[in-house]
Structure formats: C-alpha cells, structure tokens
Amino acid sequence: xxxxxxxxxxxxxxxxxxxxxxxxxxxxxxxxxxxxxxxxxxxxxxxxxxxxxxxxxxxxxxxxxxxxxxxxxxxxxxxxxxxxxxxxxxxxxxxxxxxxxxxxxxxxxxxxxxxxxx
Numbered sequence: 001x002x003x004x005x006x007x008x009x010x011x012x013x014x015x016x017x018x019x020x021x022x023x024x025x026x027x028x029x030x031x032x033x034x035x036x037x038x039x040x041x042x043x044x045x046x047x048x049x050x051x052x053x054x055x056x057x058x059x060x061x062x063x064x065x066x067x068x069x070x071x072x073x074x075x076x077x078x079x080x081x082x083x084x085x086x087x088x089x090x091x092x093x094x095x096x097x098x099x100x101x102x103x104x105x106x107x108x109x110x111x112x113x114x115x116x117x118x
Contacts, residue, residue, distance in 0.1 A: 005032035008086040011078045012036055013065050016043030023089055025051070032087070033057035035078040039064050057082070
C-alpha cells in the first residue's frame with residue numbers, strides 16, 4: 001500500500017519531543033502540512049521552527065490534551081491555518097476528538113472513541 005500525504009494535513013500531539021516529534025517529522029518528510037501540538041510551548045515552537053526552516057509547512061500549538069476546550073481549539077486552529085485536517089495519530093492517552101467538518105470519518109471516530117462527544 002502506498003500512502004501519500006502530499007497536500008494533506010496532520011495534527012500530531014506530543015510533538016515537542018520523542019515519538020510525537022518523530023511522527024511530525026515523518027509527516028513533513030512525506031509532504032504533509034503539520035500542526036505540532038505539545039503542552040511544552042517552547043519545545044513545540046522550536047520543533048515547528050525547525051520544520052519550517054527545512055521548507056516544510058508547520059505550525060506550533062500549545063495545548064493540554066486533557067482539556068476538551070483546548071483540544072477543540074487546537075483542531076480549529078489547524079483547520080484555520082491549513083484549511084482541513086486529514087490525519088491525527090493518537091498515542092494512547094485521553095484525547096477528545098471533536099467534529100470540525102462533515103467528513104464521515106470524524107463522526108465514526110467520535111462514536112467509537114469518545115461516547116461523551118456528540
């Protein structure tokens with residue numbers, strides 16, 4: 001299977017370091033625009049700046065993924081910056097998935113992973 005991320009947008013949490021940063025770099029290397037998200041604003045800003053300096057499309061977002069309002073805001077900020085959201089890996093910690101577009105994938109994810117989200 002050949003997956004192309006060209007002209008796609010990925011939102012990656014925990015992107016200030018470690019596995020999240022590696023995922024963000026991988027998406028960028030495959031030509032995706034990337035919203036890097038982390039609670040550590042300095043780390044995520046530095047990571048995004050490095051991707052931009054390497055001619056990738058990237059933004060930094062400081063967010064606490066345990067706060068539903070901040071999660072909604074980070075998704076909205078991503079869509080505002082890039083016009084869409086195509087991929088968001090979830091690393092196994094609590095995260096609310098919010099519906100920001102009529103795409104059926106969002107509805108399916110919301111129903112399967114977070115019964116408290118309408």
